[in-house]
Amino acid sequence: MVRRADLTDRPPPRSTDLDPPDVALVVVAHPDDAEFQCGGTIAKWARLGAAVHHLVLTDGSKGTWDATADTTALARRRQLEQEEAADLLGGTSVTFLGLTDGELTSDVANRDRVCEVVRRLRPDVVLGHDPWKRYRLHPDHAAAGRLVVEGIVAARDPWFAPEQLRDGLTPHRPRALLLFEPDEADHAETFGEADLDRKVAALLAHRSQWETTHLHHSPTGDDEAPLDAFRRREAELAADAGRWAGAPFAEAYHLLDDEL
Numbered sequence: 001m002v003r004r005a006d007l008t009d010r011p012p013p014r015s016t017d018l019d020p021p022d023v024a025l026v027v028v029a030h031p032d033d034a035e036f037q038c039g040g041t042i043a044k045w046a047r048l049g050a051a052v053h054h055l056v057l058t059d060g061s062k063g064t065w066d067a068t069a070d071t072t073a074l075a076r077r078r079q080l081e082q083e084e085a086a087d088l089l090g091g092t093s094v095t096f097l098g099l100t101d102g103e104l105t106s107d108v109a110n111r112d113r114v115c116e117v118v119r120r121l122r123p124d125v126v127l128g129h130d131p132w133k134r135y136r137l138h139p140d141h142a143a144a145g146r147l148v149v150e151g152i153v154a155a156r157d158p159w160f161a162p163e164q165l166r167d168g169l170t171p172h173r174p175r176a177l178l179l180f181e182p183d184e185a186d187h188a189e190t191f192g193e194a195d196l197d198r199k200v201a202a203l204l205a206h207r208s209q210w211e212t213t214h215l216h217h218s219p220t221g222d223d224e225a226p227l228d229a230f231r232r233r234e235a236e237l238a239a240d241a242g243r244w245a246g247a248p249f250a251e252a253y254h255l256l257d258d259e260l
């Protein structure tokens, strides 16, 4: 996955730094999406005492350029990498739905699965892909964005997935939804160097992605080692968002709160 902060033409954020949540839930299409998009934010919140839960929708089994790869083994490896990455960010739990990578759909069955996790974990703040992001290529990111929005709508309303309520769950309404890689960035979560270091360490736990993602999108400078180029690029992206937000480092979001 590729992303650009692309904040040079944006007006300044209309808000910066939510009150840290007690419970946060990150909903992503693939292993590694959370670390790229919001790793600094969740490192900060975990450090401040939040329980941070990860929900990974697909199995990541297409995350290789090797056409002869054992994709079952790859999916298992990516689960282990995701658990290690979440741990490095101070995370509390990782839930894998195990849906097929590249084939994610925002149908009612998948929406109800997201709804069930929201009702069970009861997050104050949910983070997810922006379903309204223009010119996006990857179908899973668009579908995952729709699922997080629709899953939140379902979770708050007792007439959506009512069978879950018979199982002892109750409706739940988060106070904020932060959409990352936003079509219109209007909110920043700021952080310092220690949280940036945690984000980079967590990203590097996704070792099976180094070839296709981390190193592929990080051109090296003169005499620069590939991993140094990756660290430099992550620091530059976080610093770009930081300049927009008036802080050393930041991640950019579109905030939905009144709409919830």
Ligand SMILES: [Zn+2]
Binding pocket: 001, 029, 030, 033, 141
């Ligand atoms: Zn992804």
